[in-house]
Amino acid sequence: MEKNRFTGWLEKILAWSVFLSVLLALYLALVYAPTEKTMGDIQRIFYFHVASAWIGMLAFLVVFIASICYLFTRHDKWDIYAYTSAEIGVIFTTIVLLTGPIWAKPIWGTWWTWDPRLTTTLIMWFIYIAYGKIRTSLREEEKKARLAAVFGILAFADVPVVFFAIRWWRTMHPGALVTSSGIGLAAGMRPAFFGGLLAFSLLYCYFMLLSVRIERMRAEIRALKEEILN
Amino acid sequence: MSINSYLDKLGVLLWKEIRSEFRGQEILSSMLIFSLLVVASFGFAVDLMDDLTGQVLPGIIWITLTFAGILGLNRSFTAEKQNDCLSGLILCPSDRSVIFLAKTVMNMLLMAIVELVTVPLFFIVFNYPAPPYPGWFFLALVLGTYCFMIVGTFLSALASASKAGEMILPVLIIPLIIPVLLSAVMMTKDSFGLMTGGTDIYLKILLVYGVIFTVLPLLLFDYLLEV
Numbered sequence: 466m467e468k469n470r471f472t473g474w475l476e477k478i479l480a481w482s483v484f485l486s487v488l489l490a491l492y493l494a495l496v497y498a499p500t501e502k503t504m505g506d507i508q509r510i511f512y513f514h515v516a517s518a519w520i521g522m523l524a525f526l527v528v529f530i531a532s533i534c535y536l537f538t539r540h541d542k543w544d545i546y547a548y549t550s551a552e553i554g555v556i557f558t559t560i561v562l563l564t565g566p567i568w569a570k571p572i573w574g575t576w577w578t579w580d581p582r583l584t585t586t587l588i589m590w591f592i593y594i595a596y597g598k599i600r601t602s603l604r605e606e607e608k609k610a611r612l613a614a615v616f617g618i619l620a621f622a623d624v625p626v627v628f629f630a631i632r633w634w635r636t637m638h639p640g641a642l643v644t645s646s647g648i649g650l651a652a653g654m655r656p657a658f659f660g661g662l663l664a665f666s667l668l669y670c671y672f673m674l675l676s677v678r679i680e681r682m683r684a685e686i687r688a689l690k691e692e693i694l695n
Numbered sequence: 696m697s698i699n700s701y702l703d704k705l706g707v708l709l710w711k712e713i714r715s716e717f718r719g720q721e722i723l724s725s726m727l728i729f730s731l732l733v734v735a736s737f738g739f740a741v742d743l744m745d746d747l748t749g750q751v752l753p754g755i756i757w758i759t760l761t762f763a764g765i766l767g768l769n770r771s772f773t774a775e776k777q778n779d780c781l782s783g784l785i786l787c788p789s790d791r792s793v794i795f796l797a798k799t800v801m802n803m804l805l806m807a808i809v810e811l812v813t814v815p816l817f818f819i820v821f822n823y824p825a826p827p828y829p830g831w832f833f834l835a836l837v838l839g840t841y842c843f844m845i846v847g848t849f850l851s852a853l854a855s856a857s858k859a860g861e862m863i864l865p866v867l868i869i870p871l872i873i874p875v876l877l878s879a880v881m882m883t884k885d886s887f888g889l890m891t892g893g894t895d896i897y898l899k900i901l902l903v904y905g906v907i908f909t910v911l912p913l914l915l916f917d918y919l920l921e922v
Contacts, residue, residue: 591866591870595867599857602858602862602863608856611918611919611921612853612857615915615918616850616853616867618915619849619911619912620871622911623870623871626874626900626903626904629900630874630877631874
């Protein structure tokens with residue numbers, strides 16, 4: 466009970482901070498940040514594009530770590546983390562794949578190119594949809610969790626190989642902005658960039674919290690159903 | 696367990712695979728007929744000008760091999776579900792990775808037969824001269840097939856746990872073998888003498904991929920077969 470009250474509070478605080486930070490991020494990206502000299506207003510999509518890509522990667526990293534933890538501990542909680550994170554990751558990756566072409570068409574003159582970042586994102590999207598397919602195709606809870614965890618580990622190991630394979634094949638995407646030597650971004654744009662990252666990270670945490678709660682409820686309902694049947 | 700006894704067990708299991716395949720012949724014959732059909736279909740569908748054939752042929756060869764391979768992989772573990780043969784295999788007094796390796800070697804043998812038949816046919820159907828660097832071409836086939844089959848066999852074991860295994864196997868395999876497909880196609884193209892340098896990297900990708908996806912499945916295979 467005590468724990469429930471704590472997570473209830475946490476949820477409320479998170480919900481409010483998500484609301485405020487998203488508003489702030491919108492303001493920073495759409496109003497505060499200066500218009501880019503050559504690209505114009507279309508460049509503003511970048512603040513959400515990069516933030517979504519970051520959440521996608523983070524979510525899949527969480528799947529990988531949670532999968533390893535599940536195989537070692539066999540605690541349901543890790544399975545729930547892996548699953549919900551994969552779900553959220555796919556959604557944010559979808560946003561990346563949609564916002565990218567919107568930006569690319571006027572700037573590159575093409576919707577899509579077989580660049581490493583684009584292609585890796587696309588393949589990653591396919592991989593984690595496959596991860597979801599494993600889960601929906603299995604009935605038994607324990608087996609579902611175990612096999613999904615195995616695939617979660619294998620899948621994440623594939624992502625860097627895909628990236629490097631395609632990197633040698635061809636490259637076009639703008640390079641990394643944040644490198645060890647500093648940030649390659651005009652000072653006026655930085656608040657919008659980091660505001661986007663912050664808002665999306667909070668959003669991710671909030672989604673995680675909610676979906677973990679939903680999954681727990683589902684498990685509870687299943688247990689109750691079994692109790693009634695027996 | 697000594698290496699010798701491990702290899703003995705691998706040999707026994709592999710022999711069992713070979714015998715059961717050549718009694719029924721269902722997998723090999725479907726793979727062969729399917730790949731021949733694909734060769735013929737590509738022949739009709741892609742009516743190429745001479746100078747384009749070399750650019751497209753490597754991709755066509757590898758797509759055909761991928762699909763034929765998935766067809767075979769679908770049966771690799773589901774065949775063991777009849778009469779609960781899989782439980783029998785699990786009860787073998789040996790490390791479970793032996794089961795996995797025996798299946799992988801068997802699938803590679805099947806693919807080798809398919810490749811022996813269909814790859815020359817591609818050159819005949821598309822009226823394309825034999826590759827000027829046959830050694831490189833052979834290496835691409837061997838490494839590409841190995842990487843494909845080791846991941847494929849593992850995922851086939853994973854997918855066989857589900858009733859809809861045959862539906863999800865292609866969805867699992869194809870995104871994971873993208874680096875293999877890309878590198879194998881590039882190496883093949885190179886063996887046709889159509890690339891200008893810098894293709895060693897694809898050999899390296901295949902080797903790295905081969906190592907990663909040999910170690911990981913061996914580590915994880917025990918988790919797949921838990922009862």
